Amino acid sequence: MKLQKPLDIAAIVLIIAALYMAFMFAPVERMMGAVQKIFYFHVASAWIAFFAFFVTFVFSILFLVKQNFLFDDIAESSAEIGIMFCTIVLITGPIWARPIWGVWWTWDPRLTTTTILWFIYAGYIMLRKFIEEADKRAKFAAAIGIIGFIDVPIVFFSIRWWRTIHPNVVQKGGGGLHPDMLKAMLFAIFAFSVLYAAMMLKRVRIASLSRRIDAIGENNG
């Protein structure tokens, strides 16, 4: 695990740099003021959450095809990290929405889909805790990892239809982002991606170590 230390250091440095980019480099939004700063981390977390669940999806398929438990470890680790970033998205969103939209929550397609996503992967993680046999656990979890991810676009489209049939309470502001804001956002996404990689490396290592411990326990028992 030679990669681990450089990645850790890179993640720490990049997150500090991303904080600088968000608070110092990017201009203060004229209408929203300082609260808009949360946007950089909100978007970066959302990106990582979706990416992490995509990784779970890909490695769930790979596990079913190849039966290699390393793939199961990767799928599990990515789902866990994904749900952490998904939680961050769901917390930072309302903090921003309250002063800007006037409500903590609205049943907007993206918000609702993210919430449903959170529940799907919370179920995925719970399921893993409740099955003893490693083989069954990996296979059943892979089924959820695949079906859950395929479901996400269908959930999104169905909720979007639902909201367009009903009047939309909250109108979204236009997407005119200041170029410096865009730079700060892209940098935050990059920093969070490195953080994701650093966390994945550790989490996969923990998963394979605990798999080894289980195997040793079974041999002795």
Place this chain on the structure above:
Amino acid sequence: MKYLGSISAIVSKDVLHELKSREIVVSMLLFSVLTVVVFSFIFEPGSQFKNEVVGGILWMSFVFAGILGLNKSMMSEVTGGNFSALLLAPVDRSAIFFGKAISNFIFIAMVEIFTIPLFMVLYNVNIFAYGAMPVVIFLLGTYGFAILGTLFSIISVNTRTREVMLPLLLLPIIVPVILSSVQALNIYILGHDPADAVKWMQLLAGFDAIFTVVVFAVFDFIVED
């Protein structure tokens, strides 16, 4: 045709078993009617907003009762070791799955056939005022529920907590089914433009088709031992 033969063998086994015991359909039916009755307390009698929520109440009663029935149906397979025996049979594994899914579909459909008229009387709404199209909603919605519900009930009964996992896994994933079925039904209850309902039914049909293929593809992998 051997594939269809295996499916129909499983379905007739389940239907025969159910005709003898009547455990699944009767408990589901009682529960779904009970849900319809209990949910009437959420609004004033004769409230003008009633028609906007009754479609949702009907579907929720099917979803709750369906979860109850799916667990019961799969538990009786697992407790006797019957499910493992079925998997040993020299037939395609997915045929066993679709057999179970179709019997679950039949059981839930039976419940719906009895619940819907009672619901229409109790809430004073006529779902079929504009023709028989809502039948298509019930068929498509129930199929989508049954296909994923059957897969997740197999997963759920294999966990330490048994039936607890089924609603936790199933409800978030079938959000599109619940949403489309309720929205499509509401259009008929409120007398809106039926063209909008067709859009929702297409989404239901798409959901059903996608997950039939996905389950067909993964089922062999997840049950082999």
